Amino acid sequence: MKFDSQVVRHSGWEMALMRIAFAVMVWQSIPIFFYQTALPHPTGMAHFVDLRFLTNPDILGVLRGVLAVALLFYVAGLFVFLSLGFMTFLLVACGSFDNSQGAINHSFQPLALAALAQWVVAGFFAIRARMAENRAFFPVAGCETHRYLVHAAKVALVSCYVTSAFTKLERSDGEWINRTPNLAVAIAKTNAKSYLNAFEPTQHWARTAPALIIDHPNLTRVFFGFGLALEMLSFLALLGRWPAVAIGASIIAMHHMVSQVMDLHFAIFEKLAFIFLVNAPWLIAWALLKLWKLGPGRIGGRNFSQDGQTSDPA
């Protein structure tokens, strides 16, 4: 196995399921209306476009209607460059509007980044088909294009984790692991903030974690050190199917523990890891075929071709 990222030879049905799940996530993340009416602290697209048009429910309704069509096209693999372009535009516009209220929220970024990465790759394929190969225009994306789109989504997701790890090391002057006992005050703060939202009591672990951390600083360093290592090494998920399953499952487990201890939820990150890295439908199919003693090739089980390159099946 080559130590480099591999474009996994996913089967058509796996990628179709991934597209459906991704489309559902995009649809659910676009709000029906915005409470806010102004952009007091512009960020992202709000620097260039006056996004207040999103506060008009009629316009937002029309945009959601167009989004529904774009998502159907995306799932069907039709006009992927255009459909992904619109999905990316709306995700970035709504996210920028929400984040321009003065408080930056990191919940939805990987979704928009995954759409953006896929759009860039779709653009590359569209240009290559038109210019370099001078092929006739064909609106349906082939298996090879879809494999690269899935790969782009994976790259976008793992890049968020690697970036987060670099930022932790940079902002703590390389002392992040050493400083993890300070998480006691950070968790206490998060608990207080969670409680102040709606006066709902925090989870048991979240309440007891600060005292545990104060009493066991070295254990804390080891525990959160694993988390940092996982973030830093998450790019290894691109080595193939099984590394993706292992890293994806570890990421979900990490988020689950963080949600228990810190009452912080990163549902979008977890769902993306589940869709693109864990790829449960393939795992189930693989397990079933193993049980029935059939070859993994029947479900697109070969991770890579001999040289790690992909080629479109006939």
Next chain:
Amino acid sequence: MSVLEMFFAPLRWIGKTLLRVPFREVWLSVALLLVVGENYPFSDFPMYSSLEEESVYFAVRTGRDETLAFATSFRSRASFVPKALKAERRKLEKAGLSQDLASAQAGQNVLRYLLGRAEPQKREELLKNGLKLVEVRISVAGSRLQETEKVLAEISPQ
């Protein structure tokens, strides 16, 4: 070799070398996220990155010291306040206000913004006893957590 080829040769060499770097698309993407920083959808994901010895959260209380829930009273979240205060302070400092003045004014602006977000029928009730924005600082003293409070901004009863 022409001048043009000589000019492009090092660039071609750099390009070829970069193409041999494993996981190059990840490094490119990470570099982009770090350079662009906090500009949606890009981010350097700074959550829990500095891990200081002290942590701060903010509460809104009435003049009678009753704490108000952010979601039900202001259709907002507690995590909004520190980020909004920082952004507002930076904006005011850019406009020429001194650090102290910018901090005081930012607190006042954020408290008024929150009040503006409350449902119109609730605003009168909220203002009856006045409102204050309180900064709560958490630290570890010995082997226990301790909290110290400071009022950042106030709106008088109306």
